[in-house]
Amino acid sequence: MSDPSRLPAPPLPGVDDRWALFLDVDGTLVDFADQPDQICVDSRLRDLIDDLHATLDGALAVVSGRSLDDLDDLFGHPPWAMAGLHGLEIRGADGRYRGVHIGAARRMLVREIAAAVADRLPGVTLEDKGIAVALHSRTAPQQFAALRENVEAVLPNLAGYEMQLGNMVIELKPVGMDKGQAVATLLSARPFHGRLPVYVGDDLTDEHGFATANLQSGLSVRVGHREPSLARYSLPEPAAARAWLFRVLHALKHGALSHAHSSGGSS
Numbered sequence: 001m002s003d004p005s006r007l008p009a010p011p012l013p014g015v016d017d018r019w020a021l022f023l024d025v026d027g028t029l030v031d032f033a034d035q036p037d038q039i040c041v042d043s044r045l046r047d048l049i050d051d052l053h054a055t056l057d058g059a060l061a062v063v064s065g066r067s068l069d070d071l072d073d074l075f076g077h078p079p080w081a082m083a084g085l086h087g088l089e090i091r092g093a094d095g096r097y098r099g100v101h102i103g104a105a106r107r108m109l110v111r112e113i114a115a116a117v118a119d120r121l122p123g124v125t126l127e128d129k130g131i132a133v134a135l136h137s138r139t140a141p142q143q144f145a146a147l148r149e150n151v152e153a154v155l156p157n158l159a160g161y162e163m164q165l166g167n168m169v170i171e172l173k174p175v176g177m178d179k180g181q182a183v184a185t186l187l188s189a190r191p192f193h194g195r196l197p198v199y200v201g202d203d204l205t206d207e208h209g210f211a212t213a214n215l216q217s218g219l220s221v222r223v224g225h226r227e228p229s230l231a232r233y234s235l236p237e238p239a240a241a242r243a244w245l246f247r248v249l250h251a252l253k254h255g256a257l258s259h260a261h262s263s264g265g266s267s
Contacts, residue, residue: 007234010198010221010244012251019252020059020192021052022183022209024201025066025074027167028223031238034139036066036127041074048245053080055252058093058191063179065164065171065205067129068097081192085132086164086205087182088174093191100174102131110158110172117150132173134166141168166203167226180208187216200241202226 013019026032026039029049033039053060061081064071068084068091081093089099107130114133118126123140124147126133135151137143151163151170164171183199186192197218199209203226210220210230222231223241235241 007222007231009235010219010233012247014251015254018059018195019056019198019248020061020187020195021056021248022061022063022186022197022199022213023049024179024203024206024209024223025062025064025071027202027238028200028206028241029238032138032167035125035136036070036134039074045242046075046078048242048249049075049080050078052245052249052252053078055249056191059195061093061183061186061192063087063182063199063201063209065134065166065203070129081186083179083182083186085129086171086173086179087177087185088131090182090185092186092189094189100131100177102174106160107131110161113154113157114172117147117154120150121147129171129173132171134169134171136169138168144168164205166205178208179205180210180212183209183212187212200235202238 023029029045030039030041049060061083062071063083065086066084068082068089071082071084081091083090091097111128111133114135115126118124118135121143123137124143125136127136135147137147147170155163158172160174161172162175164173183197187197197213197216199213199218200221200223201209202223207230213220214230214232219233220231221233221235222229223235223238235244
């Protein structure tokens with residue numbers, strides 16, 4: 001586990017480094033909002049990720065608890081690989097989709113049980129993600145402990161579902177997938193295969209991504225000061241994460257230019 005007083009800032013890529021970037025969204029690329037639909041991605045951030053995606057020859061993926069539809073709405077249907085719902089939905093770099101199917105009756109039952117929990121706790125709101133639901137207490141943080149107790153109480157009625165803790169949010173999602181497994185799946189195919197995984201995230205759900213990056217001798221970068229964590233590097237906030245990514249882009253382009261000149265490329 002990391003020591004918050006000793007975690008260094010992440011390095012920049014060297015000339016010959018072949019990175020694969022995996023980026024969380026809320027709390028990592030953008031600041032949290034009281035409600036998920038209040039998040040906005042500006043054109044500067046979108047252009048930054050576009051440039052990184054192109055410079056990395058497509059080896060960039062967004063890995064989020066949001067659904068793919070939600071991510072498409074946020075980023076304008078981008079060409080990058082994306083893992084939504086903590087990996088329950090994956091769209092690879094080749095555009096192919098893979099996901100978990102949950103029947104309508106089952107989804108309705110989960111939503112009804114979660115809605116009943118939210119109704120009992122003033123300030124807690126429900127977010128319907130389709131095959132998963134999230135219960136948010138960001139505007140009522142004092143309710144989080146009671147929210148966890150209530151979710152734990154109803155969980156035995158939801159076979160095949162598990163509780164996923166996050167920053168002032170608890171999700172009910174199908175078992176069998178997490179962000180670490182999503183990263184491993186993406187790393188098994190081009191253009192990610194054979195590259196060094198660099199995972200950047202902020203929340204408990206990102207610990208699985210950190211673990212996968214660490215196992216592959218990659219970089220695990222925690223945004224914020226949450227402890228404990230498996231991350232080996234840290235950035236204090238989303239603004240610092242965005243600034244670091246701009247420096248990563250500069251380093252990658254500089255390295256690419258240096259490599260071209262050393263290989264006899266024309267100026």
